[in-house]
Amino acid sequence: MSNKKLILLAAGGHGRVVLDALLAQNLVLEGILDPALTVGSLVLQQAVMGPDDWLLGRDSNDFVLANGAGTLPGSLLRRRLFERWKAAGFSFTTVHHPSAIVARGVSLMEGSQLMAGAIVQTGTVIGENTVVNTGARVDHDCVLGAHAFIAPGAVLCGGVSIAADVFVGAGAVLLQGITVGEGAVVGAGAIVTQNVAAGVQVLGNPARPRHLKPL
Numbered sequence: 001m002s003n004k005k006l007i008l009l010a011a012g013g014h015g016r017v018v019l020d021a022l023l024a025q026n027l028v029l030e031g032i033l034d035p036a037l038t039v040g041s042l043v044l045q046q047a048v049m050g051p052d053d054w055l056l057g058r059d060s061n062d063f064v065l066a067n068g069a070g071t072l073p074g075s076l077l078r079r080r081l082f083e084r085w086k087a088a089g090f091s092f093t094t095v096h097h098p099s100a101i102v103a104r105g106v107s108l109m110e111g112s113q114l115m116a117g118a119i120v121q122t123g124t125v126i127g128e129n130t131v132v133n134t135g136a137r138v139d140h141d142c143v144l145g146a147h148a149f150i151a152p153g154a155v156l157c158g159g160v161s162i163a164a165d166v167f168v169g170a171g172a173v174l175l176q177g178i179t180v181g182e183g184a185v186v187g188a189g190a191i192v193t194q195n196v197a198a199g200v201q202v203l204g205n206p207a208r209p210r211h212l213k214p215l
Helices: 013-024 077-087
Strands: 005-009 029-033 046-050 063-067 200-203 208-211
Touching: 005 013, 013 029, 013 063, 063 077
Parallel strands: 005 029, 005 063, 029 046
Antiparallel strands: 200 208
16 A cells, blocks of 8 residues: 555444454554544554545645445445545555455455455455445356455355345345346345346345335
8 A cells, every 4th residue: 555644444344353453463553533433542553543534625635545434235425425525536445354364366446445255266356335245145247346345255146246235135146147226225144146127125035125215
């Protein structure tokens, strides 16, 4: 990474997982910004410097950010945090836990995150601000759109295409060639054998749809 100072935005549950991955990469942090935490407190021995607005008026060329916000089905909080600070000129680092396996020919877009034990196979594209969480497996030639969240233990077989803002729940399995539309939710443990339309939640084995409220 460049000589920019590294700052973690948000240090809740997912944020601490991101922080651990950054430290496992032997990266040095300037500190943490989180409005829910007390200034001067420590998270994994890293100091909290204040809320996100600490960045206002500072030179974006001096810093690089890591997005510690997690995601729940249907939530856009993580995306909004990313877009707010991108619009202000800041850049986001990719996160690659040393135990994650990334094949040759994988493309990682800005701010993407691969957590401990994740496996990503050749020809796959991981979109900006997208998370492949603990132990998730993404096989060859998958395309994951921006701001998607692949929960722990999920499996995407070869050639799966995931649109923006998709949430794939823990332990879900998407069979080869499946397409999932924007904003859809694949429930935990679902076995997806057919394409999933935008804005739809699917549950069960085989997965069946249930429409979501608009975001």
